[in-house]
Each structure stands twice: as C-alpha cells, then as structure tokens.
Amino acid sequence: MIEKRCDNCGKIFHTYPCYEKRNRKHRFCSKKCEMEFRLSRNSLDHWEGGWISPTNGYKYVTYHGSPIEEHRLVMMKHLGRELEFNEQVHHKNGNRLDNRIENLMLLTNSEHQKIHGMERSKQCIRACARCGKVGKMHGRGLCATCYHYELTHGRLENYELSKVWKQANSCKRNKV
Numbered sequence: 001m002i003e004k005r006c007d008n009c010g011k012i013f014h015t016y017p018c019y020e021k022r023n024r025k026h027r028f029c030s031k032k033c034e035m036e037f038r039l040s041r042n043s044l045d046h047w048e049g050g051w052i053s054p055t056n057g058y059k060y061v062t063y064h065g066s067p068i069e070e071h072r073l074v075m076m077k078h079l080g081r082e083l084e085f086n087e088q089v090h091h092k093n094g095n096r097l098d099n100r101i102e103n104l105m106l107l108t109n110s111e112h113q114k115i116h117g118m119e120r121s122k123q124c125i126r127a128c129a130r131c132g133k134v135g136k137m138h139g140r141g142l143c144a145t146c147y148h149y150e151l152t153h154g155r156l157e158n159y160e161l162s163k164v165w166k167q168a169n170s171c172k173r174n175k176v
C-alpha cells in the first residue's frame with residue numbers, strides 16, 4: 001500500500017501501487033470527494049476545454065455534468081446568473097465559434113427569431129434571370145411567373161441550377 005493525498009479534501013489515504021499505473025490526473029479518497037471535485041470544476045468560474053459539434057457548429061463544454069453551448073456559459077458568467085428558459089444568446093457577427101462577450105447579445109426567443117427571419121429574407125431576394133423582377137425567386141433563378149411560363153413551354157432546362165438559385169432554395173427550406 002502507498003500513501004496519496006486526496007485532490008479534493010487533502011486527506012491522506014492508502015491505495016494499491018497498481019492504481020498508480022492508470023496515469024490519472026487526480027486521486028481521491030472516496031467517490032464522494034471525486035464527485036464534489038468534478039462538480040466544483042464545472043462551475044462558471046472553472047470551465048475548461050470543450051468540443052465543436054459536427055452537426056450544428058457550436059462549441060460545447062461540460063457544465064454541472066452535462067454539455068452546454070459555450071456562448072450560453074459565457075453569457076451566464078457575464079450576467080452572474082443562469083439563463084431563463086426563454087432567453088437566447090445571439091452571435092452578432094454570425095460566427096458560432098466567436099464567443100467573446102462583445103460578440104454576444106441576450107435576446108428573448110421571439111426577438112432572436114425576428115433577427116434571423118430578417119437575415120434569411122434579405123438573402124432570398126434576387127433578380128429574375130428572365131424578366132429582371134426583384135423579389136423572392138421560385139426556382140432556377142426565375143420569379144414564379146417566369147418559372148411557370150418556361151415550364152409550360154418546355155424551356156426550363158435553359159436556366160441552370162445556379163449557386164444563386166441554390167441559396168434562394170435553401171432559404172425557402174429554412175422558412176418551412
């Protein structure tokens with residue numbers, strides 16, 4: 001048996017030498033001390049590291065034993081309180097990994113939806129490739145009138161699926 005000091009309470013305890021081979025950063029005298037240590041390390045003042053979600057692009061960290069988006073944790077630390085269920089944190093510059101407090105804005109759910117709705121509608125407004133009318137495009141870079149006209153006359157293939165149309169079409173899918 002060898003003597004070790006608990007990283008949480010400082011108490012000296014005895015353990016087997018084979019447990020030293022596991023190369024753990026911290027040693028504890030009991031499971032209770034281990035849990036106290038891990039919960040205290042996940043407080044607002046002591047978060048470290050994190051990972052980027054491949055599905056939504058936000059950086060996540062562990063807080064009270066569960067994953068949370070880092071920008072929400074930064075805002076909670078700035079406010080000194082937990083966020084309410086109806087509060088959202090918005091990135092002003094649109095970069096989901098830029099979690100500086102200057103880039104974050106606290107909004108209600110409805111305010112946040114309005115901001116993103118306006119951004120999406122601005123992206124979807126284009127000029128028709130056939131008549132030049134400015135507005136929301138129906139498909140292939142054409143307004144609804146020109147699209148249906150070209151479709152009924154069998155000339156729709158003359159208008160390519162351009163990058164502009166793909167962006168407009170993605171806007172349409174985001175609104176549904």
